[in-house]
Amino acid sequence: MDDATRLAVWDSRAPRSPRVRRRPLLLLLLAVCYAVAALGGVAASNAGNTYRSLDRPAWAPPTWLFGPVWTVLYAAAEAVWDAELAPAMNALGIALHEEAALDLLLEDLG
Known part of the structure; x- marks a missing residue:
């Protein structure tokens, strides 16, 4: 050979x-x-009806506030991610990005 x-x-x-x-x-x-x-x-396909049927306390925030509050929280997480803290928050940051994408998808489907 x-x-x-x-x-x-x-x-x-x-x-x-x-x-x-x-x-x-x-x-x-x-x-x-x-x-x-x-x-x-x-x-969770029937979660909206279940949530509306719950007896919520008087201090519970209105339902329309949920989206804006989580948007601000995700924007804050993105700001922290972009602030060069990624090595210290790598696992948390990836989880937050995945959670944000899933929430946006589910919100569009709902």
Whole structure:
């Protein structure tokens, strides 16, 4: 076997990069996340009617205030994220961004 053939055989047996090996796991975890989100959406499909039927205390804020307050909170979280504090808040920041996106999606669907 000459050197070129030996090199070609060796290259074809080279281990794949860690990124390629983790791709199926990433796809599986994404599928699980979306399945759980869909299940939660189905389970909460009647949440608006349930919330309106609750006996809320007199000090409870009006329902129209929910959207603006959470918008301000998410904008504040974004400001903190942009203020170079990302290394200290990496996990929290990612969770807040995902929560914000999910809330916006669910608000549009509702």
